Amino acid sequence: MQCVLHRNLALNRRRWVSLLATLGCLLMLVRTGTTVEAQPSTSARFTPAEFVYEAGPADNPLKGLVPYQGPHPDRFPYSMEFNYLPLSAIVKGPGQYEWRAFEQILNDVASRGHQTVTRIFLEYPGKEGVIPTFLVEGGLKVHRYLNTNTAPFPPAAIETPDYGDPNLRKVMTDFITAWGKRYDGDPRLAYITAGMLGTWGEWHTYPKTELWASKEVQKEVLDAFDRSFRKTPVLLRYPAGKDDYLYTDSTPYRFGYHDDSFAHSTLDTGRPEDEWYFWPKMKTARLSDRWQTAPIGGEIRPEVWGCCFDEKPCTEASQSFDECRDVTHATWLMDTGMNQEQPSPDRYARAVKAVQKMGYDFEVTRAGGEAQADGSARVDVTLTNRGIAPFYHHGWAAELLLIHDGKVFKRIATDWSPREILPGESKTFQATIDAASVDQGEFELQLVIPNPMKGGRPLRFANRGSDATTGALTLGAFAK
Structure with a gap:
């Protein structure tokens, strides 16, 4: 030539x-x-x-396993860290916001070269004071009871607000608007899981389903996120079409989805009692191609932490990590199993290969x-x-x-x-x-x-x- x-x-x-x-x-x-x-x-x-x-490496940015903020630095490679906050940590009054606690999370995670996955919640088993005080003092009804849906942890007391309260609804949507105005596209922020509603912000009050937010309230929250976050990806917990009995239709929105029972309750089993599993719900809502335009994330289920990367299943309910990853096209997953203790060389090697294949x-x-x-x-x-x-x-x-x-x-x-x-x-x-x-x-x-x-x-x-x-x-x- x-x-x-x-x-x-x-x-x-x-x-x-x-x-x-x-x-x-x-x-x-x-x-x-x-x-x-x-x-x-x-x-x-x-x-x-x-x-x-x-x-590419298992810790390429914006993909892979996501430990909680401040994990052990040498146990498994990662590029993101997760932490969440109660709404009361930021909202101090109608239209009054104190961003210091959120900034501390973003800056601490960024100091290690990592980006943050986050969520805001209004109820959490074992915690008090997560609902802004001024709302309670203003007449917001709060349901207090023992939450038994806390496995693998013991049941704990919880406070669930009346999600239909007009003042709470306005506070939630106003906060999301202010949050997006300040942080949408912030390079320190990797992903937001919608949160706001339900236990841990995971969009359910099971087994007290009678306390769950109405579809009208859910739609108000989704509309606020849709208006306010046009750059930072937002993920929802439960996919739902127009005929879903519990959740508002989320198909018109641009959001991704997160499976918080990954490698345990992800794949279709064909059993009617498992129709709530993540991928059956994605298919029912006709969202099985959503990964092409919005991310799929989630959390590895605690029962299979760590051992989901072993050659043999660790529980009867285990589902293949590799199959779950490939079917859902998952980009990131919260995980504690590879960081709570030093993994064996075999588990580590298998996990690295599995995680390298996540995302892009x-x-x-x-x-x-x-x-x-x-x-x-x-x-x-x-x-x-x-x-x-x-x-x-x-x-x-x-x-x-x-x-x-x-x-x-x-x-x-x-x-x-x-x-x-x-x-x-x-x-x-x-x-x-x-x-x-x-x-x-x-x-x-x-x-x-x-x-x-x-x-x-x-x-x-x-x-x-x-x-x-x-x-x-x-x-x-x-x-x-």
């Missing part, structure tokens, strides 16, 4: 165009996997990169480019999603780096976003590089997708050689 400069270029452009031709040759050679001498006019020798598939996995499968008549260079790079789900977040964009003597010589911003490339599909991105300021020397062209959160983990490609610290992948090397 030869790359020949046009003979009639003006002498004062020769040096610039020589580099651009070099870059064009580099990118074409990356495509062919060949090392050749360039024409004498370029005086360059190229060593193109090889693109070899290698699954982007491989660079092609790179190309050519010098343009105006002295610029066009670069095109193809990303293929080898995972089981898209990348759902706004605000992430690729950069091209020219590296000289191990340092970034030039950084080229692009509008290349990895969002919504479905599994098995590819997308080719293009950019134009003005290389007029590049001097003689040794160069590499690299691709990186940095985390928009300061200090956050970068996205690493499913290619051998994607740097563990920066995520950068070398597209090729050349000497000018």
